[in-house]
Amino acid sequence: MSSPVAEKAPDDSSKLKTFLSILRKFVGVTDIASVRFSLPAQLLEPRPNLEYWNYLDRPETFASIGTSDDELGRMLEVLKFWFTKDLKYIKGKPCKPYNSTLGEFFRCSWDVTEGDASEANVPGVKVNGAAATDGGEPVKVCYLTEQTSHHPPVSAFYIDCPQRGVSARGFDQISAKFTGTNIRVSPGEHNLGIFVNIEKRDNEEYQLTHPHAYLGGLLRGALAITVSDAAYITCRKTRMKAILQYLEEGWIGRSQHRLEGVIFRFNPDKDTTTRIKDVAEKDVVARISGSWHGKITYTVAGSKESQVLIDVEPLFPASKNVPPDEQQLSNESLKFWGDVTNAITSKQFTQATKLKQDIEERQRQRAAERKASNEEWKPRFFTGALTPLGKPELTEEGQKVLQGIRDGDYSLEESTVKGA
Numbered sequence: 001m002s003s004p005v006a007e008k009a010p011d012d013s014s015k016l017k018t019f020l021s022i023l024r025k026f027v028g029v030t031d032i033a034s035v036r037f038s039l040p041a042q043l044l045e046p047r048p049n050l051e052y053w054n055y056l057d058r059p060e061t062f063a064s065i066g067t068s069d070d071e072l073g074r075m076l077e078v079l080k081f082w083f084t085k086d087l088k089y090i091k092g093k094p095c096k097p098y099n100s101t102l103g104e105f106f107r108c109s110w111d112v113t114e115g116d117a118s119e120a121n122v123p124g125v126k127v128n129g130a131a132a133t134d135g136g137e138p139v140k141v142c143y144l145t146e147q148t149s150h151h152p153p154v155s156a157f158y159i160d161c162p163q164r165g166v167s168a169r170g171f172d173q174i175s176a177k178f179t180g181t182n183i184r185v186s187p188g189e190h191n192l193g194i195f196v197n198i199e200k201r202d203n204e205e206y207q208l209t210h211p212h213a214y215l216g217g218l219l220r221g222a223l224a225i226t227v228s229d230a231a232y233i234t235c236r237k238t239r240m241k242a243i244l245q246y247l248e249e250g251w252i253g254r255s256q257h258r259l260e261g262v263i264f265r266f267n268p269d270k271d272t273t274t275r276i277k278d279v280a281e282k283d284v285v286a287r288i289s290g291s292w293h294g295k296i297t298y299t300v301a302g303s304k305e306s307q308v309l310i311d312v313e314p315l316f317p318a319s320k321n322v323p324p325d326e327q328q329l330s331n332e333s334l335k336f337w338g339d340v341t342n343a344i345t346s347k348q349f350t351q352a353t354k355l356k357q358d359i360e361e362r363q364r365q366r367a368a369e370r371k372a373s374n375e376e377w378k379p380r381f382f383t384g385a386l387t388p389l390g391k392p393e394l395t396e397e398g399q400k401v402l403q404g405i406r407d408g409d410y411s412l413e414e415s416t417v418k419g420a
Helices: 012-026 059-063 071-084 087-091 117-121 338-345 349-372 396-407
Strands: 105-112 137-149 154-161 166-172 174-178 183-187 194-198 204-208 213-216 224-227 230-235 240-246 258-265 284-291 295-300 307-311
Touching: 059 071, 059 105, 059 137, 059 154, 059 166, 071 117, 071 194, 071 204, 071 230, 071 240, 071 258, 071 284, 071 295, 071 307, 105 396, 117 307, 137 396, 154 396, 240 284, 338 349
Parallel strands: none
Antiparallel strands: 105 137, 137 154, 154 166, 166 194, 174 183, 183 213, 194 204, 204 230, 213 224, 230 240, 240 258, 258 284, 284 295, 295 307
8 A cells, every 4th residue: 555645734824824714613602622623634733732731841940949948039939930831832833732632641751950040049049059960860850641631621730850849730721712813812710720839848839820821913824922911829838929910012013022020928818919009019029020031030129139030032942751652652642643743744634634533533432432331531640530729639550650750660551441
């Protein structure tokens, strides 16, 4: 049998026209993300969602959380992680990865060998306190995620840096609405943000909420992400809160991606402050200013001298370590979508679309079978599909998988039940 012939790849302009013609069908739909509509393969980025959507584009900033002996310093460390977690959207063009399937999972790690150079500017950090190696060994940051629900589409994730005693978890879920000129992307109802825990600091927990974002440029044929909303970072234990206000861009002139922010003392049991201008001056600890595409500075209350918190301009997403091909399971993202990815990269778009549709149909059939037998889907690595607190818990098997990532042991038995 002859191999499928490579097809001519559509240019960006024709891609956008096709994408726009599909989106127009969803004008007025409250949440197009929950519809899970299928796109032709030539419009997709050849990467599975679970592989693409992680928050560790610069893992050294995550590994540095908790280094500071100062409460303000630790809040600033969390903010540096925040500003670097999605570099892929700053350095690369927006794209639509695959729709992840129920039970699909992804695991990887980063060996951090270089320290966060800007850590020296954070209060409470010793001059040599930002080294990213412990005793000459690289610091390992581990990541595990699993699609736990299909309707609504939700995945749980867990991040761990055992040498530093810092971890994070949460649910990924987005809500999207097409307005006719752009797509408004919001956190879904089960996405309560990223919860960062610092074990060595008496288990301080920071909740980082996601702002609304906008995918624009559909009519111009040049996709771009803008943010004009507020994000909040809170820590009940230190009674410290940060408000980050992403400023709306003017319709004339070059986009500046400006933001301003404030870190202040607050009462977590009586907190109603959502705007920077409503923060009492006596409660201000520091102020934030800059561009989330470039340099961000902070100024401690009572001082007129600003310090550089982070400069993302020279930074790019770090490469990750994944299990060898032969040790990946059939429902592990890279292998699960491997044939589709290979077909897209080989420009065999008709074949890729067929393979993708086969997966989608298989998932529908298995969902129907579970419904007919009144069988409830149970995630493998997390204790529940959803939790009201937005903080997923690992199952015993999930804990073992995470330990295997730490040890470089990727041996794992195939799942007995498949979602697709």
